[in-house]
Amino acid sequence: MTLLPAVAAAGVLLAACGAKGGPPQSSTNASNGPPTRGGSATFAEVPGDQPDYIFPIDPAVDQTVANSSDFQALMWRPLIWEGNGQSTGIDHTKSLVSSVKYSDGSKRVTVTLKPFKWSDGTPVTSRDVEFDFNLLKANKKSWAMYTPGDMPDNVTAFKIVSTHTFQLTLDAAYSHLWFTNNQLSALIPLPQHAWDKTSASGKVGNYDTSTAGARKVFSFLSHQGGHLPTLASNPLWKVVDGPWTLSAYTTGGRATFVPNKHYSGSDKPHLSQFVELPFTTDTAEFNVLRAGGQIDVGYLPTQDSKESRVLESVGYTLKPWIISSIWYMIPNLTNPKVGKVLSQLYIRQAIEHVVPQKSIIANILQGYGYPEYGPVPLKPTSNLVSPQERKPFYPFSISDAESLLRSHGWKVNPNGTDVCAKGGAGSGHCGAGVPSGFKLALNLLYSTGNQGLTLETEDVKSEAAKAGITLNLQGGPVNSVFAQTAPCPTSCNWQLGEYGSLTYPSGLPTGSGLWTKGGGLNAGSWNDPTTQRLINATLHDSSLQTFYRYENYIAKQLPWIWLANVDGSLAEVNSKLHGFSENVYYALTPEDWYYTK
Amino acid sequence: MLAFLVRRVVQAVVVLIGVLIITFALIHLEPGSPARAALGTQATPSAIAHFNKVNGLDAGVVSQFFSYVGRLLHGNLGYSFVQSQSVARLIGQALPKDLILVGFATLIALIIGIPAGLYQAVRRNTIGDFSLQGVAFVLYAMPPFFLGLILLAIFAIAVPILPPEAPQSTNALQILAHPLGLVLPTLTLAGISLAAFTQFMRSSSIDNLAQDYIRTAQAMGLPRRQILVRHLMMNSLIPVVTLLGLTLPAVVGGALIVEEVFNYPGMGLLFYHAALDHDYPVLLGFTLFVGVAVVVGNMLADIVYAVLDPRVRLD
Numbered sequence: 001m002t003l004l005p006a007v008a009a010a011g012v013l014l015a016a017c018g019a020k021g022g023p024p025q026s027s028t029n030a031s032n033g034p035p036t037r038g039g040s041a042t043f044a045e046v047p048g049d050q051p052d053y054i055f056p057i058d059p060a061v062d063q064t065v066a067n068s069s070d071f072q073a074l075m076w077r078p079l080i081w082e083g084n085g086q087s088t089g090i091d092h093t094k095s096l097v098s099s100v101k102y103s104d105g106s107k108r109v110t111v112t113l114k115p116f117k118w119s120d121g122t123p124v125t126s127r128d129v130e131f132d133f134n135l136l137k138a139n140k141k142s143w144a145m146y147t148p149g150d151m152p153d154n155v156t157a158f159k160i161v162s163t164h165t166f167q168l169t170l171d172a173a174y175s176h177l178w179f180t181n182n183q184l185s186a187l188i189p190l191p192q193h194a195w196d197k198t199s200a201s202g203k204v205g206n207y208d209t210s211t212a213g214a215r216k217v218f219s220f221l222s223h224q225g226g227h228l229p230t231l232a233s234n235p236l237w238k239v240v241d242g243p244w245t246l247s248a249y250t251t252g253g254r255a256t257f258v259p260n261k262h263y264s265g266s267d268k269p270h271l272s273q274f275v276e277l278p279f280t281t282d283t284a285e286f287n288v289l290r291a292g293g294q295i296d297v298g299y300l301p302t303q304d305s306k307e308s309r310v311l312e313s314v315g316y317t318l319k320p321w322i323i324s325s326i327w328y329m330i331p332n333l334t335n336p337k338v339g340k341v342l343s344q345l346y347i348r349q350a351i352e353h354v355v356p357q358k359s360i361i362a363n364i365l366q367g368y369g370y371p372e373y374g375p376v377p378l379k380p381t382s383n384l385v386s387p388q389e390r391k392p393f394y395p396f397s398i399s400d401a402e403s404l405l406r407s408h409g410w411k412v413n414p415n416g417t418d419v420c421a422k423g424g425a426g427s428g429h430c431g432a433g434v435p436s437g438f439k440l441a442l443n444l445l446y447s448t449g450n451q452g453l454t455l456e457t458e459d460v461k462s463e464a465a466k467a468g469i470t471l472n473l474q475g476g477p478v479n480s481v482f483a484q485t486a487p488c489p490t491s492c493n494w495q496l497g498e499y500g501s502l503t504y505p506s507g508l509p510t511g512s513g514l515w516t517k518g519g520g521l522n523a524g525s526w527n528d529p530t531t532q533r534l535i536n537a538t539l540h541d542s543s544l545q546t547f548y549r550y551e552n553y554i555a556k557q558l559p560w561i562w563l564a565n566v567d568g569s570l571a572e573v574n575s576k577l578h579g580f581s582e583n584v585y586y587a588l589t590p591e592d593w594y595y596t597k
Numbered sequence: 598m599l600a601f602l603v604r605r606v607v608q609a610v611v612v613l614i615g616v617l618i619i620t621f622a623l624i625h626l627e628p629g630s631p632a633r634a635a636l637g638t639q640a641t642p643s644a645i646a647h648f649n650k651v652n653g654l655d656a657g658v659v660s661q662f663f664s665y666v667g668r669l670l671h672g673n674l675g676y677s678f679v680q681s682q683s684v685a686r687l688i689g690q691a692l693p694k695d696l697i698l699v700g701f702a703t704l705i706a707l708i709i710g711i712p713a714g715l716y717q718a719v720r721r722n723t724i725g726d727f728s729l730q731g732v733a734f735v736l737y738a739m740p741p742f743f744l745g746l747i748l749l750a751i752f753a754i755a756v757p758i759l760p761p762e763a764p765q766s767t768n769a770l771q772i773l774a775h776p777l778g779l780v781l782p783t784l785t786l787a788g789i790s791l792a793a794f795t796q797f798m799r800s801s802s803i804d805n806l807a808q809d810y811i812r813t814a815q816a817m818g819l820p821r822r823q824i825l826v827r828h829l830m831m832n833s834l835i836p837v838v839t840l841l842g843l844t845l846p847a848v849v850g851g852a853l854i855v856e857e858v859f860n861y862p863g864m865g866l867l868f869y870h871a872a873l874d875h876d877y878p879v880l881l882g883f884t885l886f887v888g889v890a891v892v893v894g895n896m897l898a899d900i901v902y903a904v905l906d907p908r909v910r911l912d
Contacts, residue, residue: 048870052681060644061678141644226681251682251690252767252862277765284762284860287746291753291761482633 035594040273041577043588044285044298045070050253050278054237054246055225056188057135057218062226063144066253069587070276074257075240077265079111079129080185082507085581086322088382090181093267094589096124096189096241100180106173111184113164116264118191119240124264126166131192131208133158135221138214142222147513151183175542181507191239195221232256243269243591253278257590270579270594289572290314296577296593300570303451305366308570316572320368321582322379323568325503327372328560329444329460329496330524334488338442338495340433342524346404347431347440348558352394353401354464357564364455368567374555376509377565380584384509386548389555401467410440410468417441418468441470445484446498448475452566457498460563471496485523497523501566503586510538511550515559526559605899609892616888617666617881624877625658631678631875652678654877665881674885675878679871684882687867692849692886693769694863695856699848701779702786703841710791711837714798715830718806729795737792745785745858752781763861782859786852790844797840801833808832835905842898849890850883 045051051071053062058072081094101110116124136143137152145151157169170179197204198216207213224236231237232249243263248256255276259269277294279285282301289298290307292314300308300318308318329351331342341347361369370379374389394400402412409422409429422429423436430438446457454475461471476484485497502514502521512535513519515526534550555562573580579592631654632645649655653664668675674684717726736744753761763782764775772779805811806829814824853865864883871879 061648062681141647228682250765250767251686252765254765278860278862280860280862280866281857283742283858287749287753287761287858288860291749291757294761486633 033596035270035578036597037270038272039270039595040275041271041296041574041590041593042275042277042294043070043590044288044295045253045276045278046299047279047281047285051255051276052228052253053226054231055221056190057132057139057142057222058144059142059222060144065586069583069585071255073242073587074244074274074590075237075242075246075260076188076190077116077242078185078188079113080180081587082181082185083583083585083587086380086584088324088380088384088584094265097184100184102176102179106176107170109168109170109179109184110161111166111168113189114264115164116241117262118194119238119245119260119262120191120194121262122191122193123163124189124241125163126160128189128192129166129187130158130160131196132188132190134208134214135190135218136187138208138211139218142218145186150512151186154183172540174540175508175538175546177542178508178510178539182510185507189241191241194239195236200224243267244274247273259591263591265591267589267591269591271590274590274593289316292316295572296574297580298572300572302365302368302566302570305368305570308572311572315575317575319571319573319580319582320567321569321571321586322584323503323586324377324380324382324509324584325501325565325568326375326377327501327563327565329498329563330485330560331496332488332492332494332524333527334525335492335495340431341438341440342442342495344408344431344434345557346408348561349394350401350404350467351464351469351561352558353397353404354467354469355460355561355563356396356463357392357562358396360456360459360564364452364459365564365566368570370565370567372562372565374551374562375511375514376551379565383544384547384551386551388548388552393556394558396463398463398466401469405440405467413468415465416468417470439470440468441472442495443474444471444496444498445474445476445481445494447481447500453498453500456563487523487525496561498563503568508538508547511535511554512539515554524559528557528559531557531559601899602896605892605896609889609896612892613885613888616884618662620881620884621658621662621665624875624880630654631877633875648678669885674882677871677876677879679874679876680879684878687879688864688882688886690767691862691864691867694763694767694772694861695848695850695852695865697769697772698763698779698782698855698861698863699786699844699852701783702852703790703844703848705783705787706790706794707837707841709787710794711798711830711834713791714795714800715802715825715833717795717799718802718829718833719825721803730799733792733795736788737796739789741785741789741852741854742858744788745781745855748781748785749858761859763859765860782852782855782861785855785858793840794837797836798833801836802829805829805832831905835902838898838901838905842894842901845894845897846887846890850887 045066049064049066051066053067054072056068056072056076058068077094077096079095079097081091083089084091096113096116097111098114099112102108103110113124113126113129118124133152133155140146140152154171154174155168156171159167159169161167192208193204196206196208196217198207198220207217221236224230224234228249228251232246237246240260241264243260243265244257245260246255247258253276257274258272282303285298286301286304288294289311300311311318331348333339333343335342357371361367361371371392372378373392376382376385376389378385378390402414405412405418407428408431409420410418411421412418418440420430420434420436420438423434423438424430425432444457444461446453448454457473461473464471481497481499484494485499514521515528515531516522516535517527517532530553534553537546538550568586571582576595577593578596579594581589581592583589631652632648646655653661656664665675674688676683677687680687713729717729720726749761752759759780760778762778764772764778766772811824811829814828850864850868852863853869855861856863856865867879868883870876871883
């Protein structure tokens with residue numbers, strides 16, 4: 001699966017990781033009585049991220065939280081529902097599978113579905129899963145979540161065993177944790193009996209069983225899925241198995257849902273209506289929140305985080321919404337000028353030593369953040385965080401940074417710029433490719449779209465200067481920074497890049513695609529056989545120790561510089577609304593929301 | 598008049614071609630690419646190549662320009678690959694909002710500003726003049742977002758008699774069906790324009806008051822009302838008409854800040870997001886639209902000059 005790079009463009013971050021079961025961690029408003037049936041609730045969309053694609057196989061251009069987590073998932077349930085409130089792992093109530101069994105040395109997976117029905121009364125069957133699988137297989141390059149070698153490439157055969165049971169034969173033995181959480185979660189049963197056609201007026205057939213047919217079906221459905229004026233009226237999208245159905249939609253992104261009366265799950269909606277509201281900016285959303293009454297679940301923009309008491313006075317409760325994400329600064333290891341310098345581990349360690357995470361969290365993030373010491377976020381709480389990664393390998397210390405540089409042949413000039421005194425390789429020297437006289441001045445390209453990120457970057461620059469590391473800040477619009485922070489030779493001129501955060505879509509945060517050779521997000525061109533081997537091991541071995549080995553190695557090697565992590569969102573919830581829980585993958589579950597008498 | 602119009606239309610076409618060439622060149626000089634913006638950093642080179650091919654972005658800039666002009670001549674403004682809608686549709690949704698908002702705001706500003714400026718000129722250096730002058734300066738100096746937030750804080754939060762956001766429909770009739778939602782954004786915009794109109798009218802009227810024809814009219818014993826309205830006001834309106842002509846591009850260009858504050862996604866935000874997202878077709882369509890509005894606005898101003906002042910000959 002590919003990962004979602006998210007940019008803090010509007011004070012709220014885009015999408016989200018992990019693995020364990022258990023009951024949902026309720027962080028809901030205290031209930032004063034039994035739920036009542038009925039009522040309406042509204043949800044504030046993130047500015048610039050409105051739902052605009054309904055077909056639940058997203059192309060890259062439409063792969064957004066607003067589409068996949070906040071829109072499509074309300075209508076079409078995946079096999080595996082990732083996230084259980086503020087806990088990583090699987091929510092078995094919302095998942096469509098009743099069991100997943102591995103056999104044949106973990107090369108065969110047998111999945112049994114719950115007895116669900118589509119909204120038109122037809123049962124949800126193995127054939128519906130096969131339909132989804134066939135569409136993915138024939139159109140994988142058009143699917144945003146596709147990573148070569150992963151689903152559907154790693155499935156060599158799909159066999160329908162019975163109406164509710166199917167079997168996948170895999171090309172290798174995989175970690176159960178990874179395959180269930182990262183691969184099965186990507187499969188979404190689709191109503192073959194209603195969607196397997198190539199035109200609006202065409203008859204339903206079994207077109208998906210041939211590659212050419214599946215391509216035609218996909219083309220038809222994806223075109224229909226992006227046709228905004230008919231999203232709420234197109235009969236295709238009326239066949240759902242999720243708890244909600246779309247009743248109205250405006251092209252500006254306002255989406256109104258009503259309960260699917262035939263929903264088979266036990267988590268049936270209490271509300272009679274759920275509405276998603278678009279906003280032009282954080283300011284507009286905050287203004288409406290302050291006026292009270294129009295938004296039931298909104299968010300407090302990070303720049304307004306001191307205003308939570310104001311919102312409390314108009315009936316809101318603040319609920320920090322933790323998303324499994326990581327924040328980082330990427331060193332460009334192939335930059336012609338500084339690539340050799342940044343390739344030195346001690347240089348990256350020195351930079352990590354000058355990141356004042358604790359003070360950033362306290363002073364800039366107003367406490368709505370937490371430290372980050374490696375590739376697995378410390379929050380939400382998960383057993384995937386190794387005991388070693390719970391503490392910093394390279395804690396904030398200007399003197400440690402200076403010592404590292406001195407011991408590697410640098411003349412340290414606090415509040416000036418350090419100069420390499422002993423160039424070249426060898427013990428006590430600056431390192432291979434770093435000549436004598438080289439000044440430790442690095443350009444840091446960063447996104448100016450988020451106030452918190454800007455302040456954090458300026459703080460790091462200030463602390464780095466104390467150790468004689470000069471960071472020349474180059475701010476730019478988020479998309480521009482995004483585009484420039486790409487692997488060489490596509491983009492070579494940037495030296496250090498920082499555009500926001502990355503969230504793991506679901507399951508095991510393996511690092512595949514991040515630090516593997518040619519990985520889509522490996523912008524700094526990290527190329528290390530040990531990393532590759534350790535990542536591969538996590539895909540095929542379920543043991544936590546294997547995962548920890550990968551995690552600790554990456555945390556210490558610093559392919560990216562770890563920065564303080566930010567709470568995904570500061571949710572503001574109408575105090576009269578109950579049942580709201582902050583899913584760690586940003587999924588919305590309004591079917592659990594309710595009012596009391 | 599006909600020769601004037603023909604001449605101005607030819608000039609307009611030349612200006613618009615210039616605007617298109619400059620916009621096209623500037624957009625392509627910007628770092629980043631629409632494919633990266635649309636597909637994200639994880640996009641593979643083959644996905645980017647496919648995207649560029651599908652959207653005609655793999656050809657040279659000159660070739661892309663002529664393709665665009667060709668489509669334009671067939672009435673096709675292009676298709677936004679970021680928003681998955683035609684540019685014409687996007688503009689069609691956003692434009693009525695600004696026509697209503699900026700249109701009403703301008704109307705209010707004119708209705709209040711013209712008599713206020715006239716009053717200030719006639720009552721120059723009186724308490725009334727000083728008071729209105731003070732209000733005008735304060736409004737003129739105030740950033741729109743600040744005025745908007747103050748109005749919100751008073752009328753939507755402290756004394757909640759008006760909604761904190763503008764009507765949310767994309768349909769003009771439905772927007773007009775919720776007039777209360779339009780009050781605060783309209784007043785915010787009107788407040789800023791009002792100051793400009795008042796000051797232009799005041800200064801122009803003061804100049805005209807010193808003219809011989811006013812003294813002649815007074816000496817002839819014409820009624821005061823007739824002197825003020827028919828002679829003074831009509832002649833003093835010419836600079837206001839210039840200002841009004843310059844307002845037309847703002848009507849179609851939107852009011853970004855007010856749109857942001859009052860959650861009213863119009864032309865301003867359409868352009869702003871298109872610029873951030875490298876949404877070339879929208880940027881070009883918008884620029885063309887505003888370019889046309891500038892040309893038409895100036896042309897209308899010239900025509901109104903001739904109506905107001907018979908000495909002006911368009912030919």
